[in-house]
Amino acid sequence: MKKITCLLLTLAVITHTNSLFAQATSTRTEKDLLGEKKIPSxxxxxxQTARALENFQVSGVPTKFYPDYVRAFAMVKLAAARANAEVGRLKPERLAAIEKACQAVIDGKYHDQFLxxxxxxGAGTSANMNANEVLANIALEMSGHKKGEYQYIEPHDDLNMGQSTNDVYPTAIHVALLLHNDKVIKEVQALSAAFHKKGDEFANILxxxxxxxxxAVPxxxxxxxxxxxxQLDAAIEALRKSEAYLYEENMGATAIGTGITxxxxxxxKCAVQLAKITGKPMVLSHDLIAATSSMQAFVMYSASLKNLAVTLSKISSDLIFLxxxxxxxxxxxxxxALQPGSSIMPGKVNPVMPELMNCVxxxxxxNDVTVTMASQDGLLQLNAYEPVVAVAIMESQGLFFKTIPLFRANCIEGITVNQKVVDNYINRSVGIVTALNPVLGYEKTTELAKEALQTNKGILELIREKKLLTEDQIKKLLDPKELTTVK
Incomplete structure (x- = not known):
């Protein structure tokens, strides 16, 4: 099924690309170091995007699948353009056109061109050039020129001015993860609130x-x-703390961190602009060579997502057991109860939402293992495996963002307690004997526990038979506040 889904997604991208040709009344010719190529008008x-579309028909998941990722590219290019204008390198009229193009993409337009x-x-070169070309042509069109008239605004010379894929691409990933982290945290907060609300509702049920x-004990x-x-509150705190690693970016490092071009x-100036545009406290790394070579930020952030996954899986498994x-x-x-649980067993209803959460x-x-392996295997001054790191972390964020609200609304908010069942366990469990230690002493309670196990009677049942405690004493001992509150 997974292979079929990936194939269908791949075919969808190919179909979309082919439809551009079908819809085009004409084509334009562009060229690069490999020669000329026809592009739908x-x-x-x-x-370069066209070549990438031919070379990398792999997953069928294009850049546009992650809107925050597309916006992040536009934010980075906008910050770079403004910084280049401030240092006197980018002409004001070209800046104005690029600003309009970037803002349009940030606002959600033209995302269907990020394919x-x-x-x-290539360590993300195709994704970077896709952004450069799309933004350049949007800027050209907004300025009254035709697509491909790069003598006015050029993808390399203007959109990639003073940049390299090796600083743009990781910075765009940082920004995308930051944008989506806010959304993930919001959903986890809502889930935590649902658990706390149930905690208040069930406060007096022993x-x-x-x-x-x-x-064990009551x-x-x-x-x-x-x-x-x-537990979820702690996971949220870890997600927030891990953001600090993503704030540090390497724009200006260019190819390997030396800042050539x-x-x-x-x-x-780019760092200052990026902070203004994103609303995040972005800062320039103090060592651009280290920042370009290492992927520590991704490792740390992915670890916080793994921590959330471990926490949610533990909770889900507990709910399934309970x-x-x-x-x-x-x-x-x-x-x-959300759906019938079996095609053969009548009346069966399965815990499908906790199971779904576990799958995610x-x-x-x-995905965290993927991030770890890709991060450790990058060679020398650049890690060529950043694309798979981006895929892994963004997929994790997306899965949580989609699944957590379903888990909350379709499972947690509707949980009820079987009062008779929990009461029966309290009355019959040998574990209640621990609470009697201060009153009856360890030796006596040990005898009671042994007898309860041998006779299949409850501890309270034996206490009543032997008249070891009065009903008032039993009631006081079993008061939820007295029994479960730290003194």
Missing amino acids: NAYYGV VDMYQG KMGRTEGQD MTVGQEFHGFGN ASPGYAE ASGPRAGIFEINLP CYKVIG
């Missing part, structure tokens, strides 16, 4: 806690759900 991309497959060789799958269902929420003062049953499982809680979490954890 209605296409905003140019010759290069996310998987590509249950048995478990360690290593065995009865707690409340509310404490359990607040615990889920607090960039004007003096350009790098510093809802197991209904007759032969734990069955302490009910998850909303496994993929995110796997």
Whole structure:
């Protein structure tokens, strides 16, 4: 199925590209170092994008699949153009046209022209040139010129002025991840709030806690759900802290970090402009050679996504266990019934939302492994594997952004407690004996625990039979606040 999906996506990109030719009443001719090539006259991309479309029909997932990624390219190019104008290198009239083009893309227009497959060789050169060509042709058209009239605004000389793919591409990824991180955090916050709301709702429902799958000591269902929420709060904090690594960018490094072709003062001004445009505290790396060679920022940020995945997977598995049953499982809680669970077993309803979340979490954890391997294998002054890093992290963000609200709305918000079940576990569990230690002493409670296991009776049942405690004493001992609150 996955192969079929990828094939269909690839065919969709090819079909879209072919449709541009079909819709075009004419073509224009562009050339690069490999020679001339026909481009549909209605296409905003140019010759290098066209070659990439032929060379990298891999996943069928084009740049436009991630809107924040497209916007990030436009933001970086806008910052670079303004910085180049400030140092006196880019002419004011060309800046004005480039600014309009970049803003249009930032506003969500022309995204259908960003067609290069996310998987590509060349360390992102094709993605960078796709942006350069599209923005140049938008600027030309907005200035009253025809697409391809590069004597007025040129993809390399103007849009890529003082730049290299090796500083533009990683910086664009940084910006894209930052833009989408805000959206992911917002969804995790809403999920955490849903767990905390359930925690308040279940605050006075006593249950048995478990360690290593065995009865432990009493707690409340509310404490359990607040615990889920607090785990997510910690994961949110990790996501926020990991942003700091993405703030550092290497614009002005150009090819390897020496700044060749960039004007003096350009790098510093570009960082200032990028911070204004993105609304994030972007700063220039203190060592551009290190920043161009290393992918530590991606490793650290991906680790925070993995941490969120591990947290969500643990919670999901706990919910599946707590809802197991209904007759032969734990069955302490009910998850909303969303669909029949079997094509052969009547009446079966599966925990599909926690299962879905687990599937996503496994993929995110796997993506983090991809980031790790790609980051460690880059050679010397440049890592050529940044494209797969971009794919892995953006996919993880996208999966969380789509799945977490479904998990919240279709599962967490509808959870209820099976009061009779949890009460029965409290009454029959040997684990309740720990709470009696201060009253009856360790030796007596040990005897009670042994007898309860041998006779299959509950601890409270034996206490009542032996009249070891009065009903008032039992009631006081089992008060949720007294039993579960840290003194």
